[in-house]
Amino acid sequence: MGRHLKHFRYVMGENSVTVFAFSLFALIVFLAILGPWITPYDPLATNAANTLQPPSLRNFFGTDHLGRDVFSRVIAATRLDLGIAVSAVSISFVIGSALGCSAGFWGGWTDRIVGRFSDTIMAFPLFVLAMGIVAAMGNTVENIIYATAIINLPFYARVARAETSVRRGAGYVDAARLSGSGDVRILASQIFPNILPPMMVQVSLNMGWAILNAAGLSFIGLGVRPPEAEWGIMVAEGANYIVSGEWWLAIFPGAALMLAVFCFNLLGDGLRDLVDPLRRT
């Protein structure tokens, strides 16, 4: 454990960008967990007397067309957006890597079937497919998660397959066979630890993309319904007002969205450094 902590500190020290990304990530997680308890106002409370107020000391981000405090809503939305992204990415990571590793290791029919399945999904423009899936299955938040999970599967399957495929002929795999390990054990204990770094990068990048996806779907009216606070919906509601100059309704949630995605993209590199044994000194 001490060895891991020392390495963590070393990686942090190497790159200031990584530190920034991790701090931002910590902030986002903090807000997601504690969000509803630390907002200055109730994110759902309307106030007809106080609509469309620009940012002030009382309402940091101003108020929207129903008098709700935008700052509180942005913070409350963190939980929902992050929750959707984490659930979707977890599902596709687990299923995608299992499929991809099997395809890459055993080849043959497994590879062909997984490949076909993955190619068929990738044959659709992914956002459009998500729209179709949510439309078909019903307009709920759970279905947003499933749709996002499905469209992300091919990425994991492909990376896992490529990385496994490269390593399956490596000398240490043969050596493991000589040491008495069977196929499944080799896949799990010899190959998987080595493909974790590239998969980690993929997970982080995908988180960013999953958030964008979920926000995009709610922007066009799928999944999250008003009066829930979610970044995409807030931008959609704010879109009507931006042409008349009330920019704070849309810009703040949009900026929050951007920041979250940016953080996850930067995180990808940092995560890889942490997990990659080649970087250890």
Place this chain on the structure above:
Amino acid sequence: MVPAPFLDIKGLSVEFRTRNGVVRAIEDVSLELAKGEVLGIVGESGSGKSVTAYTVIGLLDGAGAPVSGSASYDGIKVSGADETVMRDLRGREISMIFQNPRAALNPIRPVGRQIEDVLLRHGLATRQTARAKAIEMLEKVKIVEPELRYGSYPFELSGGMCQRVMIAIALACDPRLLIADEPTTGLDVTTQAATMDLVRELTQERNMAVVLITHDLGMAAAYCDRIVVMEKGVVVETAPVEELFSNPRHVYTKKLIAASPGPNSTLTDLAPTELLSPKIPISHCSPAKPVTREVMGSKKILEVINLTKEFPRKQSSMPCWPWRKAPRSEKVFRAVDDISFSLMRGTSLGLVGESGCGKSTTSSIIARLMNPTSGDVIFDGENISAYRAETFARRPERKKIQMVFQDPTDSLNPSYTAHDSIAEPLKRLLKMRDRELIREKVAALADRVGLPANLLSRFPHQLSGGQKARVGIARAIAVDPKLLILDEPTSALDVSVQAVVLQLLDRLKKELGMSYIFVSHDLNVVRLLCENVVVMNRGKIVEQGGADEILRQPTEPYTKALIAAIPHFEPQKAIH
């Protein structure tokens, strides 16, 4: 009056900026080359020989720069010179050829056009005459059917042919200095000889000066007039060829010469104890307790009978009409073709041949990593080829046959420490569970192979080539196998390290009473360790018998050609 040297390097030092600070790649290097002379720069990896060459031609990586001294070509300063000056010199006056020829050619451009590019650049041809001149160059490098080859892409040519094309490009504009950076690495032994002969012929014809960079002393002896020996960025010795080999002065030179096996060297010759690196205590070099196990040499431990392995041939891109019945030879490729041999307990058998001859496939089948198409492998009286390779890992016989791999880097899991890698067979095959016991056993194994105990917690990328090789050996002997298959275990190592590892293997064989199958392309190395040898070519056995006999008096023409192609030096026989 002594004419000024053609290539004059005086006190050249080059530094590289790396993330760990500034690294001095070469320090105070001085050497001279006269016109028409062939100079060999010899050294192991990290000696700085390539850096010197790259400085002369001005192709140092961006992070590197000469910090003192100078290099001059025919009076023109080339180290640290302006890029426009260098661009004019390159190809026209100074040319370079590299290793890995196929990767060094533009993969999506026909080779003829690549020769033309150089001709057009230096104004030696016009658009109309370029093609004819390119074909002429292809002919000069002895490529058959040059008009046809003009339009070929590098992936359609063999390694040897790609190297010839590279030579054609380099010599197209008639430069006066050729730098050859390990031009034969990766090529077959017979192709290596042919390539070097071609270089010699062409350069002598034009009275070109040549700098030959190599780690192979034998090659340097055969093709160079003078040799410069470098170690860790410094020039250690400079001398004409005969003098260097008959009377080496520096310790490192002596070590290098000793470590390169020739037809008459023995195992102890390779690394005399006084030259051993002080890290390894002398006590490990003497044999341990005598063998008390099986009586040596009385029984067959391995018998291979009519072994054959076929692979399905990849469908070529040639159109094939569906009704045309292709002969079987087009559909399958026979990697191993009906071979039989046997191995006596306690002895070593060498499996020799060039790449593609089937020796690695054979060793994989014997190790039960692969299934044969037909034939039997009888190990210790039992027909192990009857068991499928996929399930062999769970059989008790698994621990009796182990293997040491060629590439020490590739054969160690990068996320396992040395300790974990060695412990793996103990946990799986011997089912050891007790951590303390495992730790003790691993330490004992490390000690036995001469691996310092503090290295056990390191990862492969933190170990040197020789150290990784020891880890691989420790892992292989961990379960006390009776048969150890060594698949080119030293070919990826520096020559001096190779010597030590070979001695280690020999000692282990005697201490633990193992039998060896030693796969290699280097006959001299095989002779050192093996009593018997099997020579293979294209899947068939060409000749087999006692190692010494076959090497001194080969009967088959292929074996003769193989032996003749290995450049080794005998000072009296050195050719100019």
Place this chain on the structure above:
Amino acid sequence: MFAELRNLRQNVFTSKFIQVGRRLAQALPSVFGVILISFILTRALPGDPAVYFAGDMADKESIEQVRVALGLDRGWVEQFFIYVGNLANGDWGMSLSTGRPVTEELLDRLPASLELTLLGLGLAVLIAVPLGVLAATRPNSWLDHLCRLLVTAGVSLPTFFTGLFLVYIFYYLLGWSPSPLGRLDILYLSPPPVTGFYSLDSLLAGDQETFWASLAQLVLPAITLALFALAPIARMTRAAMLGALVSDFVRTARANGLSRSVVLSTYAFRNAALPVLTTLGMVFSFLLGANVLVEKVFSWPGIGSFAIEALVASDYAAVQGFVLAMALLFVCVNLAIDVILTLIDPRVGLD
């Protein structure tokens, strides 16, 4: 062995032909898969598919007719074949909200979306490729830093947000661009339809004013799309060029004194172009999705906004038609890129 190689050489032409044929054939399973998934989606609808496919004007009898026609009372396999048959005949159902056949609606609105997407893609390539090349050839210069910043920031940008942001700056604050309300300001009449692209059509009709007006409306949405596509293209171009520049064969070219421009163009760029071309296919897929969002922000009357309206109105036949159309379009684009790659890369066909 030489005879074999000579045969190979002579057969390269025919083999390219066969490779292209093979690529075309390989696209068929994709088309099949797309149709299959589309079919599954139509059957997964909440409620009675027949109602949605019959349309708004339908009464009970015609709904029954549609139900029989769709084969909803038969087995799955039969239903699938009926479905495929209907698709091939151009019967993709009726739109609930407009009452017209889905195919008509889609075809009507396709040119608007294509005009936007192609302009956006074109802009992106024009900026991203040179930027990527320059960033690779001048490492650590301001261009390189700009490129890396663009790439990192670009992949984080939500398309709808950038669109809105641009509208706020350039329409509300600066007043430079016209109101984001569609393809053409109400003052102008749409030009006589030839290609369906307002810009081209107005040029063809010689109507300068309409041309500039349509272009003015196109600018902001096209830039929004372009910004979205910039990042992956620039990233791939930079990476591919960097990879080519440190490759062994570029080192050989430099070692033989070839001029900088030849090394960059003939040796480095041509090799780098191959992965960039592949990336374009992927980018096009993302653009088709981003299109939907941009069309909503700018009220652009393309198929994207049609789909959004259909979603809101629970007009499922229209939505499924949209999804299928997009997928088929994407398959065609990918096929085209694949064929181009097959033709220009001599190594293709070696697997």
